[in-house]
Amino acid sequence: MKKSTFLTCLIIGATAAFYSCKKSGTETVEISKPLFVVGSSIGDTILPKKDANGNSIPLKGTMLAGKTYHVMSDVTINAGDTLYLQPGAKVVIHGDGKSPETSPAFYVNGSLVSNGSKTAPNWFTVFETPATPKTNSSYKDDAANDPAFKGYWGGFQCGPSAKLLLLRWTHVEYTGGPWGANAPDYGAKSGDPRFALYMNSVTNALGSLIVEDSWFMGSKDDGIRPQNVYMSIMRNTFTKIGAGGGEATNIKDGVYGDMAYNLTYGIATNGLKTSGAAGKVCLVNIYNNTVINCGFRQTKTTRNGSINTETNAGGFIYNNIIANSKSGLRITYQSEKGKPSDTLNTSYGNNLTYIGRGNPMGGAEQYMIFIEPNQFTIKKSTDLNSYVNGSITANGTNIGVNTASDSLKYDPLFANYDLAANSIGRNYRNSVIPTGADFHLRIGSPAIGAGVYIGGSGKNALPAKAAAPLLVQYGFPQRKLSTDVVFGASITPPNKDLGAFPTDGTGNQHKY
């Protein structure tokens, strides 16, 4: 077969596939699921209840669909207990973020399963009062005043005995209230903001962290911060994470899992970050994510601003789209905090980086580059960016040059989001996803068909690195979690298209 004929066939085939996918995507199928209850249902809507001494009674059982629960102070789920939220349960937290006592948190020592659905999502949000208003679309870039960053409540803090934290089709908003006296138990110090979700099995058997199809909006510092767990973070949307620093996901040592099909938009530092510890790996595959407008609210320098791995972190990093962010993927050698990534157990490529403006935009830390030099990262042949690799130094780092004039190149052509227009002025700092925005790919997008996938060949072949023992052992994607419909993870494998919203309609299901 001639090359041109092959190409023609491929285009026809791809187009046919595109249309067929689109066709099946329009078909709506809704089949009811069996009613599911764990333990006894929770009738009281003012929580937690208090005992005779005024101490809170730990919570377990089932929060019911259609009910709104009011959380007035810290809620604890004891080791061995399960708190289950039926689809359509709503939790409002009464907090103002000014002190640990007035910023209630969920302390999870057992299991918490919020089983929302596409049609009946669950909510964990603040109880709105004049003193604790919610954010609105006018707060595009005003971290000082935006209610999204007030940290009204304390998020989900899991103790070492926690077995499972599962959020499915769940909204988590306005987290970050300060730590109190128990901060050192969670590796923090009193007064620090709490992360939206913290989980660490420490020396116990690894717990499971599953976050699927959920929305995280507004956190004072990091969004998801796990350590020593099996993890799957898929098809979520993160906006307004980190007021003056903070990552949507900041994955630490001892975590094995996948982060895929997430949209991170307007995050203070990185959208997605992995970091192990001395002598301890953090092995997370990062694929098919879309990272936009990240890295510009961080006031500390030498932090990256999109996807970052450091200190013994490894994994497969493929098929991501990074646009209008401070800098592209970084496989760190050294930064102020970070130490060398585990380059042996790292494999990356097929990532697209778009910068709207290649020259510094005025003000501190306000610039966009494809790749930060002096780190391990190089431009791979399958990557779409305009970094010119330099020589590799003795310590394995690369001193290359960014081609500033190649801004606007590699536009992934989102269905309804003009990257060029959204980079001008201070638009690149915006943290509110415009109404109606659609990050699916238009025809002609360089991101279409640029990804690696199961069954792909050539540049689309699923990567393998025989010399890397951990990559071989854990695979791509990883399959360590249960696949139980309620208590397990639903994993979407890498797509032949880049980004969280591939043309075949799989991946992220959110609409904006």
Place this chain on the structure above:
Amino acid sequence: MQRSLYFIYIFLIFSIAAIGQTQSYTIRGVVTQNSAQGKGVLTGATVNVKKLSKGASAALDGIYVIKNIPAGTYTLRCSFVGYKYRDTTITVNGNRVIDFSLDEQNSDLNAVQIAGRRNAESEASSKKSEQLSANIVNIISAKAIQLSPDITVANVLQRVSGVSVERSGGGEGRYAIIRGMDQRYNYTLINGIKIPSPDNKSRYVPLDIFPAELVERIEVSKTLTPDKEGDAIGGSINMVMKNAPDRPYINASLSTGYNQNLLNRGYDAFPVNAINKKSPYEVKGPSYLAMPTDFTRDNLKYTHKNFRPNAMASLSAGDRFFDNRLGLMLSASYQNTYKTYQNVFSPAEFQDGGLLYLKHAYVRNYSTEVTRTGLNAKADYRINEHNKISLYNFYAILDEAQTRMTTDTVLPARRTRPGTGQIIYSGRSRFQRQTIYNSTLQGEHALLPEHLNFSWSGVYSKATSKIPDWAEYTYDGGFYADAATPNAAPYTRPNITQEFNRAWWANHDRDLSGYGNLAFNDKVKSVPYTFTVGGMYRDKHRDNFYQNYTLRPEPNSDGTPQIWSGIDNFRWSVYNPAGSPGEANNYRSNEKITAGYAMLKFQLKKLETILGMRIENTDQDFNTDVPVTLGAKTGKISYSDQLPSVHFKYLLNDKTNLRLSYYGAVSRPGFFEIVPYSFQGENWTEKGNPNLLHTTSNNFDVRYELFPKLNEQFLIGAFYKRLHNPIEYGFQFTGVQSQTVYQPNNFGDATNYGLELVFEKYIRMLGLRVNYTYTNSSITTSKFTSMLTNGGGAQTVYIDEKRPLQGQSAHIANAALLYKNTGIGLDMQLTWQYTGKRIVLVAPYYGFDYWQKATNTFDFSAEKKFAAHFSAFAKVQNILNARYEVYVYKPAINAALAPYQNAALGKTLTERSLYGQNYQLGLRYIL
């Protein structure tokens, strides 16, 4: 260097001048004292030939020499203050040797006292006490203190064999390390009584709070008898405060001086009176939410000042009244000193594969003003010859105002070459006031004279420390190479304002204690013995308060970060408006010690034996402000220790002793250490450890003592200690990433053995004192490291690492060269102190311990008498400006050489300070 040579040169000239010529006849001899303590030379006693109005005074070896005496008959008078003079008539028709032995005045009043007091200030009597003491003890007399180039007691202490001093950041010695044992293994007594420490971290008093001039003498005991409290594995330090003399006494001095660094660099001051003494939480109550306006700016406004002279004054006065029955002694001392120095700090970062990488080079410029006031009052009343009581009061205030200006060069990329990269700047104001109050009522009663003596003490002490509004601001800038054109000249990155921290600390310690001892003396078949029983009880209470606030910069209205343009323009919000109540840093703790002992002392021919047993009960508790839902809110710890001991002293002859001793001892964790506190310390996050165990030890000592001549000695000793659960500070992993906390811990058992040598020799006006201690301590702990396979995939490995105990130097040596010309009233002393390398910080990583480099310190002092009661004195400390340097014995792998590093050394400098020379010039009046 030049300066020190000059001093040595002067020294030699005087030495040569001292060797005179002889004509006709010469009278010479030794002057000794004849006291209850035995004999000792009386340096400074004068011998006069009445007819010729000619005389000489006894030199360091006690020898006087009067030359050019024609043949004839003369009356000689030998006299010395505090002694009865003695006349003798001789005929000179050739060179004569005439020795004198003087009796003390009023020696009959001394009946109740067991140990001599009146002449306790003299060097000769302290030597004698050492020789006669039942246990192993070193004594420094007030004369030695006065003559040494030391302002503080801690500096005096390092002249004792086996004692080194841990220097605080300012280069001032704060804690004694005895035979390589950290300060926690030693205790400090005032007049035999323990006083609580205002120091946040240690249970014992920092020694730099005591001006040396208030102290009559210092006793360093390296073994414990059962009548002493048992928590001194290393040894104990007893400061005997100035006592009422037998005659009117006034000692006043006024002096000034300066620090060389101050002259070179000047210093940065902030207005101390602008500090808010109380936190918003204390002022407005627990429910108050702090506002940005609740925090001051003025205490962070620095002004650069030039040279400031130090001012020091002391006054001691005393007399006895009512037929010498009532003695009163009052002293006051005031010191106002300025210091400035630069500290370079580069923490060693562990990188997988056991590699060391440097991320920061902090250059910290410290400016401190220390004001130290001490008041001392002692009254003793002899009711009759069998009963005596005394009341002692001590009050000290130590104020320290410290400015710290930091420039932190961040070493990873963005710094691709010198002159580029991220730089973080900060300014810190810290003011600390420590106070100690102690009141001790003591009595001594001969219930059955010659047979039964009873002594008791009642003690009240209060110690406080306050650090109001510890404040540090930070901003982040530097010089960045453009990512697109990395080789072009870097641009100046705007300074972005960062977090602003404020904290208030306060602690109060209160002690109530009572001691009682009953001693019975008798003989069994001409074998004299003393049987002593006694007990003590102490109730110690501490209150600790801590409140911290984080202020964060407000972004600009367009969302961009705030740019630093001075403290006046800084806009902040209060990140934790409620402060930090409910933290374990807010706590109350108690410690109750009950002890009893029985001790028998007897002498069989030439063998003196002390044997006995001490039992100590410890009850500790703490109660923190954390909520009941958290663990370790309260804690109670109690234990009992049985501490046997036996001491032998064998008198080989009247000049030689052989000693052998065994004793059991303990070391308790500080109050602070067992509380589960957590806060950001000077360099690290620090955390308490409620599971800390107390240390117990078995100690063996052997010592050979030779006193060949009066005032000369040669001592050689060896010791062996076996420590169970010694406490050291090290880093512990928290379980959150590689996060570590700096925490007191038991790292296992340790052994400590060594050898001590002391040599003293006096020839006429020259004296030489040398001591040397070799200590070998070892402890083996498991350390973390990792191995890389195929260039990645780090594997954690734990390896046992053997090391000396923290703070322990293998070699410690002191030498002093003295010159004393009593004829012209000139004293001079040149001293050298050597402290071998030692571990200052125990790392959690294999091969990452921080070692302080060996230091050589030279000090010089001189005093010249003039007129009747006046003298002028000069002191130079740290003549060679010794470097305080700390190394990790591993090279750094940074691609671009880090600042202050020397790649050729093959090791990494983690800390360096140069404290500069201190000069002092003063005037003293002694009645």
